[in-house]
Amino acid sequence: MQSTIQSTKMFYILIGIVAVSSLYFVVPGVIVAEESPRTFLTHTGLVIQTTGDVIDPIGYDGEALDFDPDKFMKEFDYGEVTVLDDGTILREYYITARDDQIMEVSPGVFYNVWTFNDSVPGPTIRATEGDLVRIHFTNEGSKPHSLHFHGIHKAEMDGVFESIGTGGQFTYEFYAEPVGLHLYHCHVHPVEEHINHGLYGAYIVDPKEPREPADEFVFVLNGFDTDFDGENNFYAANTIPFYYQHHPIEINANQNIRAYVVNILEFDAVNNFHLHGTLFHHYPAGTDTVPSGYNDMLTMSQGDRQILEFNYKYPGLYMFHAHNTEFSEKGWVSSFLVKENTGNFDTQVEYDDII
Amino acid sequence: MTSSKPVLAISAIAPIVLLIIMIAFLLGPASSFLQFGVVLPEVSIEKIEFIENEIQATVRNTGPIDVDVVLADVNDRIQPAAIEPDISLKRFETALVRIPFDWNEGQPYEIGVTISDGTRFAKGIDAAFPALEPNVDLFVFLGMIGFLIGVVPIMIGLLWYPFIKKLGKNTFNFFLAFTMGLLVFLGIDAVIEASEISENHLSSIFNGELLIATVVILSFLALYGIGKQLTKKIEFSKLSQGLAISLMIAIGIGFHNLGEGLAVGAAIALGEVALSTFLIVGFATHNTTEGLAIAAPLTKSKAKIFKMIGLGLIAGVPAIFGCWVGGFSFSPLFTLIFLAIGAGAIFQVVLSIFQYMKEKSDILSNTSLFAGVSAGLIVMYLTSVII
Numbered sequence: 001m002q003s004t005i006q007s008t009k010m011f012y013i014l015i016g017i018v019a020v021s022s023l024y025f026v027v028p029g030v031i032v033a034e035e036s037p038r039t040f041l042t043h044t045g046l047v048i049q050t051t052g053d054v055i056d057p058i059g060y061d062g063e064a065l066d067f068d069p070d071k072f073m074k075e076f077d078y079g080e081v082t083v084l085d086d087g088t089i090l091r092e093y094y095i096t097a098r099d100d101q102i103m104e105v106s107p108g109v110f111y112n113v114w115t116f117n118d119s120v121p122g123p124t125i126r127a128t129e130g131d132l133v134r135i136h137f138t139n140e141g142s143k144p145h146s147l148h149f150h151g152i153h154k155a156e157m158d159g160v161f162e163s164i165g166t167g168g169q170f171t172y173e174f175y176a177e178p179v180g181l182h183l184y185h186c187h188v189h190p191v192e193e194h195i196n197h198g199l200y201g202a203y204i205v206d207p208k209e210p211r212e213p214a215d216e217f218v219f220v221l222n223g224f225d226t227d228f229d230g231e232n233n234f235y236a237a238n239t240i241p242f243y244y245q246h247h248p249i250e251i252n253a254n255q256n257i258r259a260y261v262v263n264i265l266e267f268d269a270v271n272n273f274h275l276h277g278t279l280f281h282h283y284p285a286g287t288d289t290v291p292s293g294y295n296d297m298l299t300m301s302q303g304d305r306q307i308l309e310f311n312y313k314y315p316g317l318y319m320f321h322a323h324n325t326e327f328s329e330k331g332w333v334s335s336f337l338v339k340e341n342t343g344n345f346d347t348q349v350e351y352d353d354i355i
Numbered sequence: 356m357t358s359s360k361p362v363l364a365i366s367a368i369a370p371i372v373l374l375i376i377m378i379a380f381l382l383g384p385a386s387s388f389l390q391f392g393v394v395l396p397e398v399s400i401e402k403i404e405f406i407e408n409e410i411q412a413t414v415r416n417t418g419p420i421d422v423d424v425v426l427a428d429v430n431d432r433i434q435p436a437a438i439e440p441d442i443s444l445k446r447f448e449t450a451l452v453r454i455p456f457d458w459n460e461g462q463p464y465e466i467g468v469t470i471s472d473g474t475r476f477a478k479g480i481d482a483a484f485p486a487l488e489p490n491v492d493l494f495v496f497l498g499m500i501g502f503l504i505g506v507v508p509i510m511i512g513l514l515w516y517p518f519i520k521k522l523g524k525n526t527f528n529f530f531l532a533f534t535m536g537l538l539v540f541l542g543i544d545a546v547i548e549a550s551e552i553s554e555n556h557l558s559s560i561f562n563g564e565l566l567i568a569t570v571v572i573l574s575f576l577a578l579y580g581i582g583k584q585l586t587k588k589i590e591f592s593k594l595s596q597g598l599a600i601s602l603m604i605a606i607g608i609g610f611h612n613l614g615e616g617l618a619v620g621a622a623i624a625l626g627e628v629a630l631s632t633f634l635i636v637g638f639a640t641h642n643t644t645e646g647l648a649i650a651a652p653l654t655k656s657k658a659k660i661f662k663m664i665g666l667g668l669i670a671g672v673p674a675i676f677g678c679w680v681g682g683f684s685f686s687p688l689f690t691l692i693f694l695a696i697g698a699g700a701i702f703q704v705v706l707s708i709f710q711y712m713k714e715k716s717d718i719l720s721n722t723s724l725f726a727g728v729s730a731g732l733i734v735m736y737l738t739s740v741i742i
Contacts, residue, residue, distance in 0.1 A: 015573075024631050040435075040437075042435030043435055044434070044435055046435055046455050047455075048435060048436070048437050048455060049437075050437030050453065051438060051439055051440070052437055052439030052440050052441050052442075052450070052451075053422060053435050053437070053438050053439075053442045054435065054436070054437050055425055055427055055435070055437070055442060055452075056435035056436070057426065057437050106424070106425075108423060108425030108442070108471055109425055109471060109472075109473050110472060110473070111472075115371050121694055134738045142433075171357070201472055205530075207386050224473070225473070226469075226473020226474070226475075227469075227474045229472055233469065233473060233475060241433070242433075249730065273666075326431070329433060329711065330432065330433050331431035331433065336579075
């Protein structure tokens with residue numbers, strides 16, 4: 001009799017253990033805090049009220065991300081200029097590759113970027129046709145890297161068969177030709193990985209006879225596959241998804257605008273560019289002086305570049321984005337805020353200052 | 356017994372103390388030494404609900420490290436959303452992701468969340484279906500469903516009582532064996548159903564399959580103990596052994612129906628029941644055999660009608676509670692646990708019936724045993740096909 005009672009007790013204890021251990025899984029789910037909801041305006045214009053946090057690719061804390069697209073789009077690296085004895089202009093650039101940095105590629109999303117000069121994309125290299133371009137490359141990364149420039153140069157300056165190991169240095173030298181909008185990127189195998197991580201940049205060769213004055217911008221169309229499933233999680237013009245949508249780019253109406261558009265998107269075969277409210281003349285790779293079309297759509301394959309020239313007739317807020325809505329809804333959506341033309345042309349590039 | 360009590364206490368506590376010291380060492384000084392491999396975060400989307408102009412996803416951190424949920428998407432397109440209580444999720448913690456979205460009924464959707472390292476986790480829904488409003492109408496509706504699948508069929512099954520009572524000894528044994536067959540099938544069915552829930556709704560961190568095995572065995576052992584106590588008591592009371600067995604069966608089936616009710620309620624709430632009428636017809640047909648199982652052991656004693664109704668309610672009413680709980684707040688964990696308890700209980704009942712048959716019949720007819728069990732299994736299979 002005694003033993004039966006004891007065994008019954010044991011069963012109750014067992015059942016007790018089961019009940020308590022199941023609570024362990026459930027209790028953390030209980031929500032305690034009850035605050036008054038706060039209101040947020042989201043990037044799509046939706047208003048959200050919540051007692052919790054808002055998750056939206058707009059940085060609500062107001063802190064700048066590690067990369068400033070506003071600065072990047074108007075920043076050109078003309079190099080250190082020396083005039084050689086024969087009158088040739090020598091431009092020397094310094095580019096360092098690294099692969100250990102973590103960058104906030106979208107508010108809250110941290111990704112290991114591989115960088116040229118601590119930036120994705122790397123600096124926009126700019127020279128004039130016929131200049132001697134000398135690039136002092138240092139690899140501070142843990143993997144081999146290289147610089148492969150599009151354009152006309154000798155085979156040994158192609159940066160493909162000679163990868164630069166950790167701590168290594170290499171000096172690339174070539175004449176800036178032909179005129180146009182080109183590209184440079186790391187060409188070390190697997191190239192897809194090196195590009196997805198951010199080792200690329202734009203390279204502009206201006207004609208000797210300068211182009212018409214204009215307000216100029218660089219847009220490098222890129223993306224990030226942050227979970228390595230072979231598909232991009234984020235798309236953007238200049239790295240940060242949705243950035244120019246909530247920081248519209250201010251331009252003036254009736255002013256020439258020139259956009260240097262480089263597509264370096266990995267994984268997706270085709271990217272595109274659609275401009276609202278006006279049409280542009282476009283120059284494939286910027287190599288010709290005659291525009292090849294007047295359009296509001298551009299279809300670009302990997303590595304394609306286009307120079308666009310346009311102006312706005314009416315002031316207002318205009319979008320430009322990938323017409324592939326998957327890309328635009330994952331970040332490649334931007335806007336111009338067109339203001340009344342005040343006749344002040346400060347923002348124009350003064351070619352006389354460059355040399 | 357020469358050792359003193361303090362010594363005994365020390366010998367009991369010492370291993371526990373040493374274990375605690377070892378764990379403290381592993382988590383403290385040795386933690387850096389033990390850090391090898393890559394720790395991967397994991398987030399599970401446990402539940403997706405569609406309310407007016409909003410999709411709500413319940414996410415749980417089921418990985419080994421804390422995570423921040425920083426983005427939400429619908430069909431892999433980034434959407435602004437709210438997350439309550441906040442973006443950071445500790446281990447096992449849940450949060451509610453509220454995505455304002457004008458969804459279309461009947462359309463499939465995939466809901467995803469991205470954490471701070473850029474990893475995306477997603478869950479698909481075959482067809483969006485408006486979440487049921489928790490109101491009186493739903494309460495009555497779910498209660499009716501529970502009543503229809505639980506109580507009514509069992510009561511119908513109990514009506515076989517007068518027929519079984521008139522049978523000879525061999526035929527009676529056949530029906531007891533038939534009941535065993537029904538119950539074995541029901542037990543296996545419950546385990547499979549629990550595994551399906553584990554696979555579809557429970558994140559792998561809960562070790563669903565092992566949890567099922569653990570609960571089935573615990574429930575079997577617990578009911579075995581309770582059953583022993585019950586038969587002990589019967590010796591002093593006027594209760595017949597047949598009634599005791601029927602009671603055990605009713606309790607076992609009651610647990611089973613609670614789990615089944617939870618599953619059906621959840622299926623209704625999650626809009627997964629496309630052919631709900633068929634499902635309910637199937638369950639009802641299937642569950643009629645449960646009434647038969649309760650009635651069979653009673654036939655050797657004088658059972659009063661209200662006692663039989665009482666047993667039917669014990670077995671059937673839990674289905675109503677199951678529908679309510681499952682319909683208003685579905686927890687895959689609890690559904691799984693109740694289904695497993697039901698399975699364990701049912702296997703214990705099978706054992707009780709077998710022992711009862713061995714006691715009552717001097718020579719147990721193999722023919723009626725095998726024929727009965729086989730017939731029970733086949734009938735259950737056939738009624739299950741209707742579902």
